[in-house]
Amino acid sequence: MSQPTAAYRGRTKYDERKSRQYQMVKAGKHLAEMRLVDRAFALIPQNHRVLDVPCGGGRVTIHLAKSGYNMTAADLSDPMIAIARENISTAKLNCAVERQDIEKLALADKAFDTVISFRLFHHFPTPEIRQRAVMELSRVARKYVALSYFSPRSITSLKRKLRQAFGGKKSQKFSTPLFEVEGYFQKAGFQLVRDFAQLPLIHTMHLALFERAGESKP
Numbered sequence: 001m002s003q004p005t006a007a008y009r010g011r012t013k014y015d016e017r018k019s020r021q022y023q024m025v026k027a028g029k030h031l032a033e034m035r036l037v038d039r040a041f042a043l044i045p046q047n048h049r050v051l052d053v054p055c056g057g058g059r060v061t062i063h064l065a066k067s068g069y070n071m072t073a074a075d076l077s078d079p080m081i082a083i084a085r086e087n088i089s090t091a092k093l094n095c096a097v098e099r100q101d102i103e104k105l106a107l108a109d110k111a112f113d114t115v116i117s118f119r120l121f122h123h124f125p126t127p128e129i130r131q132r133a134v135m136e137l138s139r140v141a142r143k144y145v146a147l148s149y150f151s152p153r154s155i156t157s158l159k160r161k162l163r164q165a166f167g168g169k170k171s172q173k174f175s176t177p178l179f180e181v182e183g184y185f186q187k188a189g190f191q192l193v194r195d196f197a198q199l200p201l202i203h204t205m206h207l208a209l210f211e212r213a214g215e216s217k218p
């Protein structure tokens with residue numbers, strides 16, 4: 001099988017400089033995003049083995065590990081992997097960090113109880129890439145997949161559309177309506193549990209929790 005092509009910037013842009021810049025998250029933004037993660041994970045048992053992909057610098061991995069989850073981190077960018085390992089070590093945690101391609105995960109079916117993919121889906125420009133990623137996330141998840149996405153029904157998304165309509169720079173961040181995200185997961189055998197957002201019509205980022213269809217036990 002041929003390797004997926006680099007069809008979007010997020011796949012290749014995180015060199016050493018960009019990866020270091022990505023770590024500069026304002027404290028308030030970080031806390032708000034981790035609260036969003038906590039709302040979804042309030043429905044997930046703490047004995048779950050969780051894969052965080054892509055892990056970036058390990059923010060979600062570290063946060064959930066401190067909450068008691070058995071975390072594994074993975075990313076495609078070598079600089080991100082190195083930074084995640086540094087941050088996890090500094091936090092005095094023992095979490096494996098692997099190199100993995102979200103479009104073609106080198107992992108067994110149902111290798112983890114839960115998979116979280118945070119702040120990547122909005123980089124995917126086409127339905128084909130979105131479906132491919134969702135199929136892989138769902139394949140390696142025994143029970144749950146938590147996926148962040150950008151909703152088109154927000155002030156931020158509207159501003160991006162207006163800026164582009166009036167000749168501004170085309171955004172590399174792609175919004176996706178929830179019904180479309182649900183469709184990708186339905187094809188993978190998963191169903192929506194709940195969709196979370198800070199303030200739905202103001203903040204563009206949502207975190208949707210999906211469950212393997214037909215399963216009701218943790």
